[in-house]
Amino acid sequence: MDFTTIKTIEDLDKIYPKHILDKFPIRGKGPFEHVSDSDWYDWHWQLSNRITTLDQLKKIINLTNDEQEAFKLGSAMFKMAITPYYASLMDRNDPHCPVRMQSVPAKGELTVLPTDLKDPLGEDKDMPVPGLTHRYPDRVLFYVSHDCAMLCRHCTRKRKVANPTSAALRQHVEDGLKYIRENRQIRDVVVSGGDPFHLANDKLDYILGELRKMDHVEVVRLGTRNPVTLPIRVRDDGLLQVIQKHQPIHINTHYNHPKEMTREALLANTRLALAGADLGNQSVLLKGINDDEKIMTELCHKLLLMKIRPYYVYQCDLAEGISHFRTPISKGIEIIEKMRGWTSGLAIPQYVIDAPGGGGKIPMNPNYFVKKEGNKVTIRNFKNNQYDYYEVDE
Ligand code: SF4
Structure with missing residues (x-):
């Protein structure tokens, strides 16, 4: 079975049992x-x-x-x-x-707080060429479009997205490709924006084709919210032919709430998976939307049904004008703690803070360590039962 045989939501009956379909x-x-x-x-x-x-x-x-x-x-x-x-x-x-x-x-x-930042992740300061952030030795973030199907109110890149004066120019794309071509330590390219699915198929094909010509580039990741806000985009066979042509392709999308997981969304992600894409999800912890363990658990369970790995849940960052979405960090840790053990580890995303100013992603985890006495380490499990583990002498 390939994506050309699954074109409409009715075709999903050929793949999934009714009790799975009913969840979408x-x-x-x-x-x-x-x-x-x-x-x-x-x-x-x-x-x-x-x-x-x-x-x-x-x-x-x-x-x-x-x-x-x-x-x-x-x-x-x-x-x-x-x-x-x-x-x-x-x-x-x-x-x-x-x-x-x-x-x-x-x-x-x-509301803009004194601690809010225009460029909360410090992406612009690590740009060797316009439209490309190079912070870690082996990977880059490559902005190929500055528009998205929908403009999310909690967007961290508000300063760029939907601002026509910052549109990713053809020259910027060429300069970005040249930079990646000439820096052979780059192994991993995150193609993002805006949203790369916002591009016409031939433009995306060109960019991915150029990346695939570079023998030092191994991992190509696309960051897109189209499967959430415009899953109809993925009804386009031409897009899936592009994805299938430039394997391996990883796609990270951005579901925040189970209400976004419709049958049309299931169709889109099924087709992406059939085209050979590996799927992941990066959600943002948003006050009043998903800051609840039941909602987060349902979200992650449904992601797995769509073959999407819950990858990250981000603490809402310090972008200007989004403080009403922010929860305390303790809320995120509490949610992860209430999920751990009560559902499969596969369904639990890593909760991270993308550190202000460009420090990168810092994991935030509940603490399961209790104490250490000599070589005896006491740890606790999700039910708060304690266990002793004995380390070998070094
Ligand atoms: S899809 Fe992503 S980049 Fe585009 S507006 Fe939404 S959060 Fe911002």
Whole structure:
């Protein structure tokens, strides 16, 4: 079986048993029922019909006064753009809907704390050429697009995403490729943005093809949120042919809440896996959205059903205007502690803080060490039962 035989959500019946399919609800088009199937399932139509104005948004959801005010005061700082697909998942009346909170401006965005940072991960200071961050010896972050299907309200790259003046120029892409070509210690390239799935297939094909010509480049990773915000993009066989052509390809996506895991999302990830991609997920711990062990556990269980490894859960970083999404670090550790032992280790992501200023990812873990006396080390398990382990003398 390959991706060309699984084209629609009906085809998923050929692969999965009913009890698995039932976990991924079939969502209608919601307020877009009038749109023809040929438009709805065309990713270009989805992009050119993104919801970007208050009037368009008012037709889809009942906006609160706070949301309207946030849009009026805040959209100059960070635009709104929501695909019709993602908008169709929003609750019309509930401002706490996790899909709505990630896509509709909120008043919290107007607050910039003195400790907030424009470039929270210090990505711009480690750029040997524009559009490429080289911080670790053997790997680089290569920005090939500065737009995304949807503009996430919690985005860490707000300073660049959807800012036309920072668009990844063709020359930047060429300069980035040249840099990677000339620096043979680079083994691992993260192709990101923005979103590389935002590129036309031939452009992505070109970039991946150039990378694959370099015999020192082994790992190629694509960071994309399209499987979440525009899974219809993955109905495009041309995209999957590109992915299949340049193996091995790892794809990291960004699901934050089980509500994003629809039958269309299952189709997209099934097709990506059938095209040979290895799939991972990087979620962000977001207050009021997924800062709860039950939600995080359901999210991770459903990721595994879609063949996606829960890779990281990030502490929400210090980007400007996202402090309303931040939880205490202790909340993240508590969630991991409540998952560990109660579900498989495969379902537990590594909780990390991407250190402000460019320190890299620092793991945050519950402490299972109790004490050490001589060569006896006392540790505790997930039920708080203690066990002694004896080290050999050095
Ligand atoms: S998909 Fe990623 S880069 Fe794009 S807006 Fe969302 S968080 Fe930012």
